[in-house]
Amino acid sequence: MLAILLVLTALAAACGGGDDDDAGGEPTGEESDQSDQGEPVSGGTITVGLEAETPGWQPGSGNFANSGVAVAYAIYDPLVRLDENGEIHPYLAESIEPNDDFTEWTVKLRSGVQFHDGTPLNSQAMKTIFDTYLIAPGANTAGILRDTQLEVIDDLTYKYVLPAPNSGFPDNLAGAPGWPFSPTAAAANGANSGSMPVGTGPFVFDSWERDSRLVVKKNPNYWQDGLPYLDEIVFRPIPDEDTRLSSLETGDIDVMQTLRQSTGIRARDLDGVDNYEFLGNTTGTTIFNTTKPPLDDVRVRHALVLAQDQAQLIEVQGGTGVVPPSTQVFSEDSPYYSQEVADAWPAYDPEAAQELIDEYVNDPSRSDGKAPGEPVSFRYDCLPEPVLVDLASLYQSFWQEIGVQVELRQVEQATHVQEALSGDFQAKCFRAGADADPYVTLRNAFTLPSPLNFTRFTDPTIDEDLAELAASGDLDERKALVEEISMTINEGFPLSYYGSTLAVLAAQDYVKNVDGWTFPDGVRGIGTPGATTHWAFVWRTE
Amino acid sequence: MGLVLRRLPAMLATLLIVSFLTFLLTSLLPGDPAIQILGADNANDPDSVEVVREELRLDDPLLVRYGAWLGDVARGDLGRSFRTDQQVADAILERLPVTLEVGGLAVLIALLVAIPLGTLSAFRAGGRADRVVTGASFGLLALPPFMVAILLILVFAVTLGWLPATGWVRFTADPIDNLRHAILPALSLAVGEMAVYTRLLRADMITTLQQDSITMARAKGIPTSRILFRHALRPSSFSLMTVVGLQVATIIGGAVIIETLFALPGVGRLLVDSILQRDLIMVQGCALVIAIAFVVINFIVDLLYTVLDPRIRYGSAATT
Numbered sequence: 001m002l003a004i005l006l007v008l009t010a011l012a013a014a015c016g017g018g019d020d021d022d023a024g025g026e027p028t029g030e031e032s033d034q035s036d037q038g039e040p041v042s043g044g045t046i047t048v049g050l051e052a053e054t055p056g057w058q059p060g061s062g063n064f065a066n067s068g069v070a071v072a073y074a075i076y077d078p079l080v081r082l083d084e085n086g087e088i089h090p091y092l093a094e095s096i097e098p099n100d101d102f103t104e105w106t107v108k109l110r111s112g113v114q115f116h117d118g119t120p121l122n123s124q125a126m127k128t129i130f131d132t133y134l135i136a137p138g139a140n141t142a143g144i145l146r147d148t149q150l151e152v153i154d155d156l157t158y159k160y161v162l163p164a165p166n167s168g169f170p171d172n173l174a175g176a177p178g179w180p181f182s183p184t185a186a187a188a189n190g191a192n193s194g195s196m197p198v199g200t201g202p203f204v205f206d207s208w209e210r211d212s213r214l215v216v217k218k219n220p221n222y223w224q225d226g227l228p229y230l231d232e233i234v235f236r237p238i239p240d241e242d243t244r245l246s247s248l249e250t251g252d253i254d255v256m257q258t259l260r261q262s263t264g265i266r267a268r269d270l271d272g273v274d275n276y277e278f279l280g281n282t283t284g285t286t287i288f289n290t291t292k293p294p295l296d297d298v299r300v301r302h303a304l305v306l307a308q309d310q311a312q313l314i315e316v317q318g319g320t321g322v323v324p325p326s327t328q329v330f331s332e333d334s335p336y337y338s339q340e341v342a343d344a345w346p347a348y349d350p351e352a353a354q355e356l357i358d359e360y361v362n363d364p365s366r367s368d369g370k371a372p373g374e375p376v377s378f379r380y381d382c383l384p385e386p387v388l389v390d391l392a393s394l395y396q397s398f399w400q401e402i403g404v405q406v407e408l409r410q411v412e413q414a415t416h417v418q419e420a421l422s423g424d425f426q427a428k429c430f431r432a433g434a435d436a437d438p439y440v441t442l443r444n445a446f447t448l449p450s451p452l453n454f455t456r457f458t459d460p461t462i463d464e465d466l467a468e469l470a471a472s473g474d475l476d477e478r479k480a481l482v483e484e485i486s487m488t489i490n491e492g493f494p495l496s497y498y499g500s501t502l503a504v505l506a507a508q509d510y511v512k513n514v515d516g517w518t519f520p521d522g523v524r525g526i527g528t529p530g531a532t533t534h535w536a537f538v539w540r541t542e
Numbered sequence: 543m544g545l546v547l548r549r550l551p552a553m554l555a556t557l558l559i560v561s562f563l564t565f566l567l568t569s570l571l572p573g574d575p576a577i578q579i580l581g582a583d584n585a586n587d588p589d590s591v592e593v594v595r596e597e598l599r600l601d602d603p604l605l606v607r608y609g610a611w612l613g614d615v616a617r618g619d620l621g622r623s624f625r626t627d628q629q630v631a632d633a634i635l636e637r638l639p640v641t642l643e644v645g646g647l648a649v650l651i652a653l654l655v656a657i658p659l660g661t662l663s664a665f666r667a668g669g670r671a672d673r674v675v676t677g678a679s680f681g682l683l684a685l686p687p688f689m690v691a692i693l694l695i696l697v698f699a700v701t702l703g704w705l706p707a708t709g710w711v712r713f714t715a716d717p718i719d720n721l722r723h724a725i726l727p728a729l730s731l732a733v734g735e736m737a738v739y740t741r742l743l744r745a746d747m748i749t750t751l752q753q754d755s756i757t758m759a760r761a762k763g764i765p766t767s768r769i770l771f772r773h774a775l776r777p778s779s780f781s782l783m784t785v786v787g788l789q790v791a792t793i794i795g796g797a798v799i800i801e802t803l804f805a806l807p808g809v810g811r812l813l814v815d816s817i818l819q820r821d822l823i824m825v826q827g828c829a830l831v832i833a834i835a836f837v838v839i840n841f842i843v844d845l846l847y848t849v850l851d852p853r854i855r856y857g858s859a860a861t862t
Contacts, residue, residue: 049708055623055627055819061627137589137592138580138590138594140580140581141584142587142590143584143587146587191627192627194626210626210628211805211806211807211811211815212709212805212806213709236708236709237805238709238805239805239811242692243805244708244805246695246696246699246700246707246708249700249707250699250700250703250706252699252708252709253708413818414573414818415571415572417582418573418574421577422573452582
C-alpha cells in the first residue's frame, strides 16, 4: 500500500504542474533578456512544437489559427505586416497606397520575386488567386473580402476596389488573403493543393505527415539576400500543453508555442530556455449578451463589472506580476490605448454593485419578467480548462456576493464559438481584441450584422465614429475617434475584462533572434504576436 | 468457414447499428458544421455557407444522408473531408498503423507481465507474493491512463532522458526510433490492462489448479513450471481471451487520450479533432473503422477458443 501511496503522491506532484500550478503565486522567473543575440549563423535544423494541427495550407480553404500562421510565415510571405509601432508596413509588397476616400488600395509588387515552383509573382497571378480561390463561394476568405474586387493595372501593380471606405483594409493582407501562393501549382494539384503549399517564402515545403510533422527546407532562391539562416524547420503539432512543455524541457523540440500564460510562465523557469513574450491587444473578457434578460439591462451589466475584482481574476489565472489589468481592447503599448478610458473604467466596488442590482431587482418592470425582490440569475459558459474553470468559479463567487445566482456551464470550443455566433447564450468567457487596425477590430465587435459582434451591443455614436474612422488616415484623428468609441463601449458594459493575455514562444537558448525580424527596408517588425514569427530571421548557434 | 458464415449477419448488423447511431449522434451536436468549417469571420457570407451546406448535404433529412453515405461505403467510398480535402479512407489508413502498433504493443506488454504474475499469484494464493501482486493490481486499476502517461513522461523523458516525451517515427523510417517513441504510450495503456489480466488469470488458474488432472500431474512428478504453463495455463485462459477482446474498446478509448498527450498521429486523435471541428464525414469513417476492428478482433477471439479447447470445435462440428 505504501508503494501505491508513493506512486499517487508522485503523480499528484507531476500533475501539479498543470495549468493552475502557479495560480495565486508570483511567478519565479522573468522574461528572458534578448538584447544580446550575437552574430547570425547559417545552417542547422530546429523543431518547433505547435499548439495544434492545421487542416490545410492553402489560403481560402485552410483555416489558420495561430499554429497555422506560425507555419505559414515560413512558406508564404505576407504582403504587409505590422511594424514595431503597430502600423501597417509593406513586406512582400513594395508599397500599398489608398485613394483619397480609402475605397481603393493600390499594391505595387516587388520585381523578380518567384514562387517556389518558378512561377513569377505578378498582378495576373494575384488576380487569378483572388478570383479563383479567395472570393469563390465556399472559400473561407470570401466573407472578409465580400464585394471587394481586384483590378490589374500593370504587370506589378494592381488595386483592391472596396464597396465602402476602409482605412483598415490592409490589415486583411497580413493574414491569409495576403499570402500569395502559386496559381500554377494550385491548379495542377487541384483538391490536394492544400497538402502541397507553394509560396514565395523563405522555406520550401518538403513533406507533411498530418498530426505528426511538417518539414520545410531552405529556399535557395529567396528574394531577400542572405535569408533564411536555417536549413530546415520541422513543425510538430503537440496539442497537450504539459507534454509540449516537457518536450521542450527534454530537448525533443527547440521552440514551443503557447497562448496559455500559465504554460508560458512555467517556461520561464526552465534552464537554458529563453521566453519571447508578446502582450498584444488581446484581452480576456466576459461577454454579456445585451439582448438576453437580465443582461439586456445596463444596470445589471454595470453591477456585475463593479462586483468583480480584476486583480483576483488575474491572480487565479497565474498572471499576477506578468499581465496587466485591462480596461479596453487596446493594451498600453498600443497607440490607440487611452488613459482617459482607463481612468473611467470602474474599480472594484461591491457596495455600488449591490445598490445597482437592488435597483434592478426591485424594479416592477425589470426586463427578466420576474417579480420584484426575486434574485437575478443567468448562465455563464466557459471552456473546460482548469484555469478557466477556476476563473468561472471566482466570477460566480463575486456575483453571488451581491445576490446574483450564476449557473456555471462548461462547453467545448466549437459549441462555445457557435453559440456566441448565434447569440444563444447569456454570458461567456471569451477573448476580445486583435492586433489589427482599430477599425477592423471595433467594426467586427460592435456593429451589426457583423457575426463577430457576440454581445450584440451597438450604438449610433459608434456607427458614426466608425464611419469617420474608416475614412481617416490621420493618426491623431483616429486616436480621438477610437477613444470616443472605447468610452461609449465601456459606458454600455457589454464586456467585463479579466486581464490581458500573453502569447509566448519559448526557445532553447541556442535558438536566436526569435522576435528580431525586420522588413526588407530594415524597419523592425512587431515581434511575436500570437506566438508567431518570421522564421527567416531565426538562427541557431549549436 | 461455417463459423464465419454464421457470424456474418450479426457482425454486419452490429456495424449498421453503430454507424447509424454515430450518424444520429453527430447530427445532434450543437452548431452548424458549415460555419465551423468556414470560420467565424465568414459566417456572414451566405453564399459560402450555402456551398458548404450543399457539399455536406446538411439540408437533406437524416435518413436520406445516412442512406447516401451507406451507398457510398458499399462502393468502397468513405467520402472526402471538406475540412482537410483528404479522402477519409486515406486519412484513416495513414493513421491506423500508429494506433494498431501502440494498442498491440500495449496488449503484448500487458500479457507478458500478467501471465507470469497471474500464474505466480495463483500458485502462491494467499502467500506474500500473491498479496503483493493483488495489492499492486488494485493500485494500478485505480490509475487512469493519462495519469500513468504523465508519470512516465516525468520519469523516463524529463528526469532520466531515456525516451522521447512526444512524437512519432514510422517503423519503415527507423525501427529502433519507432520503438522508442511507442514504448511510453503503450506502457500507459498497458498498465491498467495488465492489472485486469492478472486478476482474471489468477482467479481462473486457482480453479484449474484444484482440478484432478493437475493433482495427477503433480503425483507423476512433472515439474511445477511445466504443470503451470503447459497444463494449467491453457484451460485458465478463456476469461482472459474474452476480456482481451472486449478490452479493445478500452484501449481505443485510452488511445484517444494517449495519442493527444503523446502527440501521436493515430486514429484516436483524428477522431477527437474531427469531432471538435465538426468534420462529420471523418467522424463517421473513424467510427466505422473502430467498430470493424472491435467486431473482427472479438471474432478472432471466438476462433481462438477452438484452439484453446478442441471440445468447442468438435462440439460445433457435431451440431452442423
